[in-house]
Amino acid sequence: MATQYPGSLDNLINPTANDFLNSNTVPHATQHANVNDSVxxxxxxxxxxxxxxxxxxxxxIIAAETNISTQSVLNGLTDVTINSVANGQVLRYNGSQWINYAESNLVDGGNF
Known part of the structure; x- marks a missing residue:
């Protein structure tokens, strides 16, 4: 059996003390191959x-999640400049960076 990971978890069968190396339930070579594929x-x-x-x-992962939750994600970007923030502004690309911009044509709730 080839591994199912990462699409799903493998269901590896552990041999018991009574299983022979040539067992039909848990063939020894197959067991090694399955575990090798998983690793x-x-x-x-x-x-x-x-x-x-x-x-x-x-x-x-815990450190990354903590870092994300304790800082503004936009402040970590190198091509974003935000000055004098006001309600109703959008981020607009000016050719080299994203800037906050007072968009006056948003009459349909922001769908454009």
Whole structure:
């Protein structure tokens, strides 16, 4: 069986102490092949250095989520300049950066 990951979770069958190496239920070589396929899929998904400066991938995800929730996402962009913010403004691209702009033609609720 090829791995189903990351599309779905694999259902790997663990052999018991009473299973023989040539068992029809859990063939030994098939068991190794299935686990190898699963590990390779995980490595492909996580990459070579998945944890970066964090101890675990979970720690890295938690740090990223915290970082996103505690700052303005627009402030992190390098091509956005916002000055004198006012209600009803939109972001408009001027050819080199996004700027806040008082759009006067929004008469249909912003659909344009």
């Amino acid at each position: 390779e899929a995980l490595q492909t998904t996580l990459g070579v250095n998945p944890h970066g400066s964090h101890l675990t991938v979970k720690d890295r």
